[in-house]
Amino acid sequence: MRILMIGDVVGLSGQKTLLEYLPKLKRAHHPDLIVVNGENAADGRGITRPIAREFYGSGVDCITLGNHTWDKREIFDFIDGEERMVRPANYPEGTPGQGYVHLKFAGGELVVINLMGRSFLSTLDCPFREADAILKKLKGNPPVLVDFHAETTSEKLALAWYLDGRVSAVVGTHTHIQTADERILPQGTAYLTDVGMVGPYDGVLGMDKELVIKKFLTQLPVRFEVAKGRNQLNAVLIDLNSATGKATGIKRLRLDDDQPWFE
Numbered sequence: 001m002r003i004l005m006i007g008d009v010v011g012l013s014g015q016k017t018l019l020e021y022l023p024k025l026k027r028a029h030h031p032d033l034i035v036v037n038g039e040n041a042a043d044g045r046g047i048t049r050p051i052a053r054e055f056y057g058s059g060v061d062c063i064t065l066g067n068h069t070w071d072k073r074e075i076f077d078f079i080d081g082e083e084r085m086v087r088p089a090n091y092p093e094g095t096p097g098q099g100y101v102h103l104k105f106a107g108g109e110l111v112v113i114n115l116m117g118r119s120f121l122s123t124l125d126c127p128f129r130e131a132d133a134i135l136k137k138l139k140g141n142p143p144v145l146v147d148f149h150a151e152t153t154s155e156k157l158a159l160a161w162y163l164d165g166r167v168s169a170v171v172g173t174h175t176h177i178q179t180a181d182e183r184i185l186p187q188g189t190a191y192l193t194d195v196g197m198v199g200p201y202d203g204v205l206g207m208d209k210e211l212v213i214k215k216f217l218t219q220l221p222v223r224f225e226v227a228k229g230r231n232q233l234n235a236v237l238i239d240l241n242s243a244t245g246k247a248t249g250i251k252r253l254r255l256d257d258d259q260p261w262f263e
């Protein structure tokens with residue numbers, strides 16, 4: 001079984017880049033399942049129902065989220081009805097939406113769990129213990145993909161070691177910069193600290209660079225806007241043994257004007 005996990009889609013240009021490259025990625029890599037982080041899809045902050053519909057319509061099987069989950073107020077109107085959308089599972093009990101989903105499809109099944117780190121982010125419930133609690137509830141030992149939406153490499157790598165052999169893969173999102181540390185841990189869990197983003201290539205994490213520079217120079221409040229111009233797409237392919245759930249391969253994908261399309 002092959003999973004294509006695509007990192008944080010930023011703004012309209014991120015959406016367009018995703019829709020442009022999905023058919024090519026499908027043709028080249030034949031994923032059984034496509035998971036996309038959509039927390040920045042709506043203008044850099046949050047996600048709307050039409051955007052989610054568009055993603056599903058283009059072949060996305062599951063949308064994960066993060067600290068920007070709630071930025072578009074309308075999320076509260078539809079997240080409870082979204083069967084294939086997951087927000088961080090370690091929000092307090094009673095939070096709208098779901099923290100994991102058990103996907104079943106022709107070629108098998110996959111549980112997707114979204115968790116959020118606590119270093120330099122909101123102090124949610126413990127993501128390590130939340131992962132334990134979810135894994136305890138799962139029946140039949142299905143393959144599990146964890147999207148760990150976190151700031152620090154240490155928290156991400158620590159969770160991966162904590163879950164080694166108990167989940168198929170732990171991949172990071174949120175920093176918007178792809179890391180080059182993909183590996184399979186000794187007990188069979190694939191790991192990548194951050195998948196990277198989809199959208200503007202010449203900004204700062206997808207935002208207009210002049211505004212971000214101004215913020216650093218003045219230390220005054222600046223409203224960031226999604227950058228314009230060239231785009232990038234960052235993703236990762238994870239191969240699993242469907243019977244055991246163990247990872248057999250992990251490969252980063254990076255597309256931009258410096259690393260153009262490859263087949």
Ligand SMILES: [Fe+2]
Nearest residue numbers: 008039040174
């Ligand atoms: Fe993000």
Ligand SMILES: [Fe+2]
Nearest residue numbers: 066067068174
């Ligand atoms: Fe984030």
